[in-house]
Amino acid sequence: MNETKPTMTVxxxxxxxxxxxxxxxxxxWLGELVDPDQIARELKPDNPRSADLSAxxxxxxxxxxxxxxxxNFAIETTLxxxxxxxxxxxxxxxxxxxxxxxxxxEDVQMHIDRVAxxxxxxxxxxxxxxxxxxxEQSLQNxxxxxxxxxxxxxxxxxxxxxxxxxxxxxxxxxCADEIPNWANSVVxx
Numbered sequence: 283m284n285e286t287k288p289t290m291t292v293x294x295x296x297x298x299x300x301x302x303x304x305x306x307x308x309x310x311w312l313g314e315l316v317d318p319d320q321i322a323r324e325l326k327p328d329n330p331r332s333a334d335l336s337a338x339x340x341x342x343x344x345x346x347x348x349x350x351x352x353x354n355f356a357i358e359t360t361l362x363x364x365x366x367x368x369x370x371x372x373x374x375x376x377x378x379x380x381x382x383x384x385x386x387x388e389d390v391q392m393h394i395d396r397v398a399x400x401x402x403x404x405x406x407x408x409x410x411x412x413x414x415x416x417x418e419q420s421l422q423n424x425x426x427x428x429x430x431x432x433x434x435x436x437x438x439x440x441x442x443x444x445x446x447x448x449x450x451x452x453x454x455x456x457c458a459d460e461i462p463n464w465a466n467s468v469v470x471x
Contacts, residue, residue, distance in 0.1 A: 287377055287378060287379040288313075288352045288353060288354050288377070288378050288379070289312075289313070289354045289355075289378065289379045289380075289381060290349075290354075290355060290356070290357070290369075290370065290373040290378045290379070290380050290381070291308075291312050291313075291354075291355070291356035291357075291381045291382075291383070292356070292357055292359060292361075292366060292370065292380070292381070292382045292383070292427070292431070293305045293356065293357070293358045293359070293383050293385070294358075294359050294360070294361040294366070294382060294383070294384045294385070294420065294424070294427065295360070295361070295384055295385035295386055295387075295420065295439075296360055296362075296386070296387070296390070296393045296413060296416050296417045296420050297360060297393055297397050297408045297412075297413050297416060298387070298392070298393040298394070298395075298396030298397040298408075298413070299385040299386060299387055299393060299396075299439055300385050300437075300439040300443065301358045301359075301383075301385055302317070302319075302358060304383060304385060304437070304443070305317075305356060305358055308356075309356075312354065312355070312356040313348075313353055313354030313355040313356060314344070314348060314353065314354075314355045314356070315355070315356045315357070315358070316341050316344045316345055316348070316355060316356070316357045316358075317341075317357070317358045318334070318337045318338055318340075318341040318358070318359075319337070319358070321333075321337035321340050321341055322334055322336075322337035325337055325340075331407070338365075341357070342365075342369075345357065345369050346369075346372075349369070349372060349373050349376050349378070350376075352376075357369075360416045360419075360420050361384070361419075361420045361423045361424060361427065362415065362416035362419035362420050362423065363419070363423075364423070366427075367423060367426055367427060367430065370382075370427065370430045370431065371430055374430055379432050379433075380430060380431040380432050380433075381431065381432065381433045381434075381435075382427055382428075382431045382433070382434045382435070383435050383437060384424055384427075384434065384435070384436045384437065385437045385439050385443070386421075386436070386437070386438060386439065386462070386464045386465060387438075387439055387440050387464070388438075388440040388462060388463070388464065389463075389464065390413065390414055390417040392440065393413050393417060394410050394413050394414075397413060421464065421467060421468065424468050425467075425468060428449060428452065428468065429452065431449075432450070432451060433448070433449070433450050433451075434447075434448065434449045435447075435448050436448070436449075436465055436468070436469060438462045438464075438465065440462065444458070445458070446458050446461055446462065446465050446469060447461070447465070447469045454469075457469060
């Protein structure tokens with residue numbers, strides 16, 4: 283990270299990938315963490331999914347305020363829409379260093395299974411069709427994110443977190459010997 287610039291850290295990946303676990307391990311040096319799921323739980327603890335739209339609006343307000351103030355911050359995202367890409371670009375134009383941690387799993391079924399396991403432990407539910415849609419969209423949106431970000435760390439979390447690749451300023455600085463299938467489309471050697 284560059285100490286002269288504020289940093290926007292993005293934890294991206296389909297639901298169940300392990301974004302929250304990683305961001306919580308790193309929270310002490312990230313600045314404010316903007317997590318729309320957590321905002322939804324704060325707004326409607328009994329039914330967070332009913333607050334998704336309001337939580338999304340609140341996340342936008344917080345991100346814009348943080349960028350305007352020049353504060354370090356982080357966001358969790360499935361990266362399945364253009365919202366975060368747009369705000370990464372806005373932050374970059376505001377002299378931010380953009381760091382992306384993209385976390386993926388072996389296949390979409392593993393994401394579905396992990397979300398089901400999370401629900402059994404009291405976590406929040408996501409519809410299977412939403413996970414399937416987000417899986418494809420997320421990987422597609424990772425490509426433009428690579429162009430915006432100053433640093434991208436791609437992590438396979440199928441069994442344990444393993445760094446698959448690291449790119450700095452669009453150039454590969456590390457690539458594992460074995461690339462998981464899900465990452466093949468974005469990790470070009």
